[in-house]
Amino acid sequence: MSPRSYPSESRSLLSLSADSERTYYGATDDSGNTTPTSPTYPAHSTDKVARSDLAWVLAGLWSAVFLGALDGTIVATLLSPIGSYFNESNRSSYIGTSYLLSVCCFTPLYGRLSDILGRKGAMLLALSLFGSGTLLCGVAPSMDALIAARAVAGMGGGGVMTVSSIAVTDLIPLRQRGLYQGMTNILFGLGAGLGGPLGGWMNDTFGWRSAFLFQIGFLQIPILVFSIVLVSVKVSIPLPFEIQNQSLQTKIQRIDFLGSLTLVGAVGCLLLGFSLKSTEELPWDHPIIWGLFVASGGCSILFVLVETYWAPYPVMPMRLITRRTPLAVSMSNFFASIAAFSMIYNVPLYFSAVRLNSSTDAGLHLLPHSVAISTGSVFAGWVMRRTGKLYGLTLFSCLLGVLAAVLVSCWNEKSSQFHLWADVVPQGLGMASVITTTLIAMIASVTKEDLAVATGITYLFRTTGQVLGVSLSGALLQSILTAKLRERIQGPDALEIIESIRHSTSIIPELSAPLRRAAVESYADALRVVFICQAACNFICFLCCLPIQENPLPGTHEEQEARYRTQRLSYNSRTSSPDLESPSA
Incomplete structure (x- = not known):
């Protein structure tokens, strides 16, 4: 890599002098015009x-x-x-x-x-x-x-x-x-x-x-x-210098309305399509389903164009999301959330439909998972505070999620009570740790001016993954369950019985022994596939975390302010010449 190219994010930035801070945003050209990009905060706002x-x-x-x-x-x-x-x-x-x-x-x-x-x-x-x-x-x-x-x-x-x-x-x-x-x-x-x-x-x-x-x-x-x-x-908390004395009307003009509208269209149509597929059981080739997906794709293209070329203050700056660490954090949060919420919604279903436990007992099996989430998040915070490191902890946490999904996918009628209660714990520990460490990794990889936007991007990918985790796992479960039930249940009333089993697990204990066994085995087969897909999502999350770069974690406000100043200098040095490598390199 050229000496003038984008520097490694793992390089310590605290050793540079605070006197070297230069103007980061709002560059003035030869005509005296100021190009707005992102706000500049007071030097000691924190x-x-x-x-x-x-x-x-x-x-x-x-x-x-x-x-x-x-x-x-x-x-x-x-x-x-x-x-x-x-x-x-x-x-x-x-x-x-x-x-x-x-x-x-x-x-x-x-x-x-x-x-x-x-x-x-x-x-x-x-x-x-x-x-x-x-x-x-x-x-x-x-x-x-x-x-x-x-x-x-x-x-x-x-x-x-x-x-x-x-x-x-x-x-x-x-x-x-x-x-x-x-x-x-x-x-x-x-x-x-x-x-x-x-x-x-x-x-x-x-x-x-x-x-x-x-x-x-x-x-x-x-x-x-x-x-x-x-x-x-x-x-x-003070606003940036150029915003502090502006009127409300001027502040409102800074809002990226077109970018916000296209983003809502892209995300909303995508999630609505998957939700309707799951809740209304519409086929994939239904005009409403593919129409929503086409609309989502069109809005996505418009959103990228707006954010890249037209929006002076973009809601999701492309220069940020295409950088190595922010992109890796966003994708890891997306896949981790898909796996986590699929687990949360399908583990109780396993105990209701396969083990034929009551709803109360099924819900109680998530209690160790809930405790693990709180424990894992606090533990991750304690480790980062003590060591100032997060990369190794992030990868280890991802592997915990893979382990949990593999263990759960191996559940069968011979599984011990210990496994049925304990196998979900690594998922809770891993998920909580990953979302904590990756949030800190995102914050540590951007400048102060991008901090708020970067946090919003992280939560966008996380919440989108949560909804898709529920919708996709539900659609996959129903598809496999229907196929398995049709294989095992035959006869004149088969269609009515299959529909009843698909829509309510409470009738399974009331079925005759052969039908009850067919229903239980079909649910077990379908959920096993769902749990295997969860393991795959957790492994993809692990792969997405590999590019995340270790940044120093300042321990005091003074160190943090010094780091923000040197990040601005680093950004200026990278963007001052047109032949520099892209930040995403």
């Missing part, structure tokens, strides 16, 4: 904050994260009674799908919004949308209105985690950042764990509508007010 102030800031941010996780699992328990109430049980899954689609589409937008409106403004917008959407759910007069209300809540939910992560990164040195991310995941897991039982109790006691209103009045409003007040008072 000075160390008082410990008491930091505690209050984190309380405000993390309470919103806890509330989002709590709300998600509460709503999940209400799907069946809501469907029965409106007499539209066949559409109840859209309540969850609309929320997830909205989260996926709007998550990356908050990265750029946090640079334009500030961390405080972006978080307050997310909290307002989230609270408004949940309130509308409680008074929704129809299933369509409820689905739309969940989409509004998703617009805010997509920003809560993203902006919270960005704000914490502004305040915490990278070497300690992983440990704080682990604490965030503990609160997220706690909220998700409490939501299911709480949602069931509220539904049984007050009914589903009263459960929404009770949740709003006694949980969401107090927590949202607490979070909004703390964010308003305590979150005071």
Whole structure:
């Protein structure tokens, strides 16, 4: 590699002098025109904050994260009674799908919004949308209105985690950042764990509508007010110099509306196509399915063109996503999320359909996985804080996911109880560690100006993988299950029996012995293929992590500021001559 080409990201940048900082963005040409690219922040915008102030800031941010996780699992328990109430049980899954689609589409937008409106403004917008959407759910007069209300809540939910992560990164040195991310995941897991039982109790006691209103009045409003007040008072991270004194109208003009629209179209059509294939059981050649995929492809092409040539402040800068480490982190998060959420949704199905356990027992088998997620995230943060390294830990964590999927795919009628409870633990440990280490790797590989956008990109790939993990595994499972059932069940009523088995596992114990065995073996065969595909996704995640480069993790704010300055200098030196190698080289 030429001495003037893109330097290795593993090179220490802290040894360079802070005096060598030059202007990074907003270059002025010979005519005096300034070319806008990305904002330039104050040199000391992340000075160390008082410990008491930091505690209050984190309380405000993390309470919103806890509330989002709590709300998600509460709503999940209400799907069946809501469907029965409106007499539209066949559409109840859209309540969850609309929320997830909205989260996926709007998550990356908050990265750029946090640079334009500030961390405080972006978080307050997310909290307002989230609270408004949940309130509308409680008074929704129809299933369509409820689905739309969940989409509004998703617009805010997509920003809560993203902006919270960005704000914490502004305040915490990278070497300690992983440990704080682990604490965030503990609160997220706690909220998700409490939501299911709480949602069931509220539904049984007050009914589903009263459960929404009770949740709003006694949980969401107090927590949202607490979070909004703390964010308003305590979150005071300066905007970039060129944005601080601009009017609201000028700030709004910096938003990449065309890029945002094409991104929403690309992601939304793709996820909606897979969701309809899974929930409505439409064939792949159905006009709606391939039409959505074609629309997604067209929007993707337009999005790349807009971000490359037209958008002055792109929501997803192509110069960033084509770089080695950001691209590797994005793809690893995508495949890790597919594998993780496929595991979360299909392990309980194994115990319900193959082991014929009750729903409660099936759900309990995920408890070790939930504990492992919290443990793995905190452990990864502790290792990074102690060693300042993340590359070896990342690869080891990926292999844990491969091991777990292989072990689960080997389950059979002779598997011991130890394996049935313990084999999911490596998946939880590995997934939590990977998403923690790769987030830090992404943050460490970009400049301060790109920090918010890069975080939004990471969450976009992660949430997209989560939705696809559920949709694709469901479509694959149903395809194989149908084929296996048709092989094993014959006779005049075979079609009706097969359809009943596919749509409800609760009837399997009531079938005659031959039919029950056919159903159990068909589910076992189909789930084995799904688990093998999970192992493949985890291995692809491992391959995607190989290009990630080890960057120094600053242990103090002073070191971090020095590193940001030298990164700007490094970027200038790479872009000052047209014959330099591409950053993606």
